[in-house]
Amino acid sequence: MVTIKDVARRANVSFTTVSHVINSTRPVSPETAKRVNAAISDLGYLPSEVARSLKSNRTRTIGMIVTTTSNPFFGEVIRGVERACFEAGYALMICNTDDVTDHLVTYMHTLFTKRVDAIVAMTSNASPDFFEKLGQIERVPVVAIDAPPHSVSSVVSDDSILGGRIVADYLAENGFSRIACLSGPAEHPRMIDRIEGFSSALARHGLKLEPDLLHRASLTMEGGRLAARPLLAGPAETRPQAIFALSDVMAIGLLNGIRELGLDIPGDVSVVGYDDIEFAAYTFPPLTTVRQPAIELGTVAANALIDHLDHDRPLPPTIAIEPTLVVRRSVASPSGN
Structure with a gap:
């Protein structure tokens, strides 16, 4: 294995001079720096990131804890985080917890062992227990996506x-009066907020979200598919004219469940x-949805951490991104009816 001393011998300089060239810790003449860089290139020398991180107390690595990378919405958020990390010269380590609190604790300790500089957290459950544990073991700055306010450094x-x-x-x-709502877990802060906004706006139109038209399911396509039958089990004159699914993943499953019942979308x-995940534009029929810019959420979260780490800017307690409607x-x- 090529060492820093091998580079020093090839360039005919001291190994401390090589270190100064690599780490920019002291001015070196252009001619000397050129010889050192040529030797590094000729020998294929790779500086030890471990040694460099010990000196700087930084690894330029951000950890990310997610429920699962297979969720399309999470996948788009991860793209945003990864893009921001790459542009700023950070590496990204991703851990899947499956929303199991014990997994969270284990992965957090793993990330601390790897000496990550900061953590992005995102969960489809967002239970108080999850964030209580996260707060108890928080040793580096944490930005959480879709989490309760003030649960970590920044949300x-x-x-x-x-x-x-x-x-x-x-x-x-558009003339709808019987409207159902398909929600994820009752304790999820984004589900709570979406139902609150939906119900209050319905009231302004003289409408109400009836308790029997609020159905909860897992935040999965299968959860949405299975929800179709209980939501649409009644006769045509009493079943909902429209269903608002609080995530595209559930909505896509719901579209399939509705077709399995022999009903037409949007005729029946x-x-x-x-969310407006990428798949939403390619369902049958294409899905009308609220655009929550997933890639932007990830980019904003990562950039907030990077600005904090690189420029000592304070982390804002909350960052809100405005949603918009995409009509398909x-x-x-x-x-x-």
């Missing part, structure tokens, strides 16, 4: 209350999702 999310209002206004103004029932073909105004 990045969309304005989900506004997102819920946008959907309620859109459906009410309209569907609105939330899964909604059609009800025809008197």
Whole structure:
């Protein structure tokens, strides 16, 4: 294995001079630096990142804890985090917890062992227990995505209350009066906010989200598929005219479940999702949804950490990104049903 001393011999300089060239810790003449860099290139020398991190107390590595990388929304957020890390010269380590608190604790200790500089956390459960554990073992700056406010150093999310209002206004103004809601876990902060915004906006139109039309399922495609039957089990005159699914992943499953019941979308029932993941534009029919810019969420979270680490800028307690409605073909105004 090529060492720094091998480079020094090839360049005919001391190994401390090689170190100064590599780490930019002291001015070196252009001619000497050129010889050192030529020797590094000729010998294929790779500086020890471990040694460099011990000197600087930084590894330029960010850890990321997610429920699962197979979730399309999470995948897009990860792309945003990874892109920001790459552009700033940081590496990214990703750990899947499957929303198991014991896994969170284990992975956090693993990331600390690897001496990451900061952590991005994102979970589909967002239970108080998860963030209580996260807070107890937090040793580096943490930015959480879609987490309860003030649960960690900084929280990045969309304005989900506004997102819920946008959907309620859109459906009410297009003539819908019987509207169901398909939610994820009751304790998830974004689910709570979206239902709050949706319900309050419906009330302004003289409508109400009836308790029997609020159905909860797992935040998966299968959860959405299985929700179709209980939501649409009644006769045509009493079943919902539209269903607002609080995530695109559930909405995509719901579209399949509705077709399995022999119903037409949007002829028999309209569907609105939330997130605008890439798949949403390619469902059948293409999904009308609220755009929560996933890649931007990841980029904003990573950049907040990088600015904090590199420039000592304070982490903002909360960062909210405004959602917008994307109208496609899964909604059609009800025809008197």
